[in-house]
Amino acid sequence: MTKTNIASKNQIIGSETKHIILIGAGNVATHISRHLYAQGHKIECVWSRTPGPARALAGVVGAKATSTVSEVPQKADFYILAIPDGAVAGMATEFADCQGIWLHTSGALSMDVFKGLFPEYGVLYPLQTLSRAHPLPLGHIPFLVEGSSVEVSEKVHDLASSISERVEAADSPTRLIIHLAAVFANNFSNHMVHIAHQILKEQNLSVAMLDPLLEETFQKITRVGAREAQTGPAFRDDHETMKRHIELLKNHPEWEKLYTFISREIEKSREE
Amino acid sequence: MTKTNIASKNQIIGSETKHIILIGAGNVATHISRHLYAQGHKIECVWSRTPGPARALAGVVGAKATSTVSEVPQKADFYILAIPDGAVAGMATEFADCQGIWLHTSGALSMDVFKGLFPEYGVLYPLQTLSRAHPLPLGHIPFLVEGSSVEVSEKVHDLASSISERVEAADSPTRLIIHLAAVFANNFSNHMVHIAHQILKEQNLSVAMLDPLLEETFQKITRVGAREAQTGPAFRDDHETMKRHIELLKNHPEWEKLYTFISREIEKSREE
The missing domain is CATH 3.40.50.720 (NAD(P)-binding Rossmann-like Domain)
Known part of the structure; x- marks a missing residue:
């Protein structure tokens, strides 16, 4: 041609x-x-x-x-x-x-x-x-x-x-900031879902079960914004549930640390 | 009626x-x-x-x-x-x-x-x-x-x-595990996007810029799985870029800690 x-x-x-x-x-x-x-x-x-x-x-x-x-x-x-x-x-x-x-x-x-x-x-x-x-x-x-x-x-x-x-x-400094934001938005959120899938796989549970939740998670972010879309035990100060979750993570100290750290950040984000 | x-x-x-x-x-x-x-x-x-x-x-x-x-x-x-x-x-x-x-x-x-x-x-x-x-x-x-x-x-x-x-x-124990997975898949991934949005807002950059990335992030997870969908500097061992990102986070020590911790976890996940 x-x-x-x-x-x-x-x-x-x-x-x-x-x-x-x-x-x-x-x-x-x-x-x-x-x-x-x-x-x-x-x-x-x-x-x-x-x-x-x-x-x-x-x-x-x-x-x-x-x-x-x-x-x-x-x-x-x-x-x-x-x-x-x-x-x-x-x-x-x-x-x-x-x-x-x-x-x-x-x-x-x-x-x-x-x-x-x-x-x-x-x-x-x-x-x-x-x-x-x-x-x-x-x-x-x-x-x-x-x-x-x-x-x-x-x-x-x-x-x-x-x-x-x-x-x-x-310009280059602005692009680096946008790239950093993209790492949180894509790479890190993807890793959170990876952990979710690992948690289910370890118990022989279907990872596909989460698909409707994932679909809504990201439609909701573009619809109402991530701040408004936040739900869950950390966001509603449900320390009983968080304790039960952390107990389940005792064989995964890294995920337990992440759970505790991110939950604390979500609690703080309510006050922003 | x-x-x-x-x-x-x-x-x-x-x-x-x-x-x-x-x-x-x-x-x-x-x-x-x-x-x-x-x-x-x-x-x-x-x-x-x-x-x-x-x-x-x-x-x-x-x-x-x-x-x-x-x-x-x-x-x-x-x-x-x-x-x-x-x-x-x-x-x-x-x-x-x-x-x-x-x-x-x-x-x-x-x-x-x-x-x-x-x-x-x-x-x-x-x-x-x-x-x-x-x-x-x-x-x-x-x-x-x-x-x-x-x-x-x-x-x-x-x-x-x-x-x-x-x-x-x-049963109740199984449901609790699935609920824990849902917290990672929804609450925590949502918080990662919240941080991404905050990073952009601090520089008066448009958060809508990330919408196509977010859409593809979650379509890709259901298409190929979170493990296969993982990309980014941590996944390809790009320590130069990670250093530049961390430098940008110096006014947000919590986000810097999260960045470092999750990046290390992503690096480890390649060996799974």
Whole structure:
């Protein structure tokens, strides 16, 4: 399929066809490149240290796959680095000869990781939990963007707008705060449910029993807010029930500590 | 409207019209009695210590409202006590002359709280977070039931089946374990989101930004399980990001402790 064919088949919202290189072939690289491709952008090349994931993703987005740095085209509109935070700085130096706007996709990493390496750079951070195996519509996902200059910021904004209708500018310190909030909202709440599931599994009870409760838990948060949605023994000062629960946790001192600590925080939150 | 009219207008699934007294007019009483009424059962009377809530609920379910114990009919099929756990035992003694099957709706309270007070008793526990102001379909909600004899168990099962298709027998110790799991799944995960919202509000950032993340968080749990859904810096051993997050929490020592503790637990959970 030629570039023209793709562009005529798809809609480019607010931007023309861009030539894009993906560095990385994991969860974020997969989601972002699939959507950019679907919007008619040209994914030229997917680079990954291991050939398998690069080939798998490249096949889906009509790109060349490579594990060799020197085979990556040295000119493109955007180089999108979607690899673990700790690897971004080191990896970027390997591609120092490549010309284009360099973006990373991290919530926690400063834009300045690219400073001095490339003349134009920025950030394209999707505020969502992404797994390669589960394709997800990204059209309503907030994308937080940043650029090394006003011009670059506009270009990154345009690129993100071709994926999502919710693009917002956020500098690196603001993005880190939002990322921290996302860790509580997703990673930590998920872990609370993990513990709930473990408690049931230990007694051979069905974890699916909690599904209607989970569904309502999160619908209620978006409906009335987490503060208003709070219920439970800690919130109503039911110390008898809390004592009985803690007794059940005696074989799990870590969960007992968590139970006691979070309950105390919930008690305090009533007074806020 | 006469009883016959109600019964002919509605469907009674698996049971005939029952005469029911509600003791309490809060969240659980409101939800349960609305659904029992809609299924054609006869709510004879709603008792509540304060007249306002009793009158409000009684008006909705075609019942008499009272705050006077002696005005509560002394004979009915079911007396449903939906009041705070700590008040159940004391309240039950005030109604010692009433004949019928006595049920409480608590997840954490043993059925034996009624022992010696009434000849027939049991438990009707809806596994859901309920707020009076938000009517909720209960047809798919697990109801955990228990009875003081085989006959009573069957009658409670029948009553619950007229509200929900998911009725399960659970003895008091099992119900307490499930209630504990529900506290982690709902109360504690909700508190994690509350903290996330506070972090954003302190910086005048929009909490609605997290809505797509929250929606996916809980859809993902039911799709792949909490263990498989876990992502984030702790899960991928990203200590650099965790250090930056902890630095941001220095004005909230409690949240910092929670962050550190839960992150360590998430790290350990990878090895399970």
